Amino acid sequence: MALPARKQVQYWSIATVVFAVVLWALGNVLLPFVLGAGIAYLIDPLADRLERWGLSRPQATASITVAAALLFLVMLLIIVPTLIYQLSDLITVLPEAIGNARSYAQTNFPAIFDDQSRIHQTLSALGETLQTKAAVILETALGSAASILNLVVLVVIVPVVSVYLLLDWDRMIARVDMLLPRDHAPILRQLAKEIDAVLASFVRGMGTVCLIxxxxxxxxxMLVGLNFGLAVGFVAGMVTFIPYLGSLIGGALAIGLALFQFWGAVEIATGDTVTYATDWLRIGIVVVIFVLGQIVEGNYLTPKLVGNSVGLHPVWLLLALSVFGALFGFVGMLVAVPVAAALGVIARFFTSQYMESRLYQGQTHKDAE
Known part of the structure; x- marks a missing residue:
């Protein structure tokens, strides 16, 4: 005999609240396991493909692990040192670049720095807000994942968790399926399938877009000659995961650095006189690089790799990142996209149920039939 609907709602509501409290309480302790589960989820299709090619699950997992270790070693020896060097230099250079931009603005747009002007007041308020938010984000990051101990834990535990979960992924999914309530199993399987499709389209697709x-x-x-090209490319690729924000941050950073580096960088010698001119060609090439990148990303990469049926509106994604980041810290930001995708699928399901119900259709629709 099935439980009454009211009892089922009570039990599932209690389970949801308990899960949220546990996630909030454990917080950063779960970080390695959340990362490991995410990596295993992303790599599972590759392991399934290797199985279809004739490898056993342990063989497929071992092959992926060896390949990942070799790739990590190459990055550690070649790319990571250069990236860290450029990022540290970029942090050092940015204050000077901002100071030069301020001096230029003071000379050419003095109204901006008039204490009584509305523009100055607006920019000051915006700057204070950004400083406050940046301090909060930095404090959260340092408190949650940047200590040496936590970093060592991440480096050691995350790969181990990923390997074990990847090895047992199919068995875990089968076990979870066996534990589903029998009356609701078909609907839950359908919802899980739709959620997986959304996550596969968005997370795996956007991960590939970010990498490309x-x-x-x-x-x-770097080919243009921008001093911090690798660091800018890394930052732009990372924040591309958030729609529209990646192009704005990456483009503004690259163009700003190009202006700082190539402004007055060309020497023109005329007899005994040496003058300096701005290298507008390289600045223009930097602009073209980002314009082409956005054209390719918007018209080919995202439609091809992510698809148009993901159902995650950028505003919904930003709201999820903000809310879960505020509630659960860094771990919350990691699970924000999967949870937003799941909630989107569930919301569409309940919307369709509502539109088929008497509550929506009413007595008039029934009489018309």
Whole structure:
């Protein structure tokens, strides 16, 4: 005999509250396991493909682990030192670049720095807000994941968790399926399938888009001669995961650094006189690089790799990142996208149920039939 609907709602509500409290209480302790589960989820299709090619699950897991270790070793020896060097230099150079921009603005747009002007008041308020938010984000990051002990734990535990979960992924999914309530199993399987499709389209697709765009920006900017091309490409690729924000941050950073580096960088010698001119060609090439990147990303990469049926609106994604980041810290930001995808699928399901119900259709629709 099935439980009454009211009892089922009570039990599932209690389970949801308990899960949220546990996630909030454990917080950063769960970080390695959340990362490991995410990596295993992302790599599972590759393991399934290797199985279809004739490898057993342990063999497929071992092959992926060896390949990942070799790739990590190459990055550690070649790419990571250069990236860290450029990022540290970029942090050192940014204050000077901002100071030069301020001096230029003071000379050419003095109204901006008039204490009584509305523009100055607006910019000051915006700057104070950004400083406050940046301090909160930095404090959260330092408190949650940047200590040496936590870093060692991440480096050691995350790969181990990923390997074990990848090895047992199919068995775990089968076990969870066996534990589903029998009356609701078909609906729950359908919802899980839709959630997996959304996550596969968004997380795996956007991860590939971020990798492609980050590599493109890094290589192209280094070929142009931008001093911090690898670091800018890395930053632009990472934040591309958040729609529209990646292009704004990456483009503003690259163009700002190009202006700082190439402004007055060309020597023109005329007899005994040496003058300096701005290298507008390289600045223009930097702008073109980001414009082309956005055209390719918007018209080919995202439609091809992510698809148009993901159902995650950028505003919904930003809201999820903000809410879960505020509630659960860094771990909350990691699970924000999967939870937002799941909630989106569940919301669409309940919307369709509502539109088929008497509450929506009413007595008039029944009489018309």
């Amino acid at each position: 765009l980050g590599s493109y920006y890094a290589v192209a900017l």
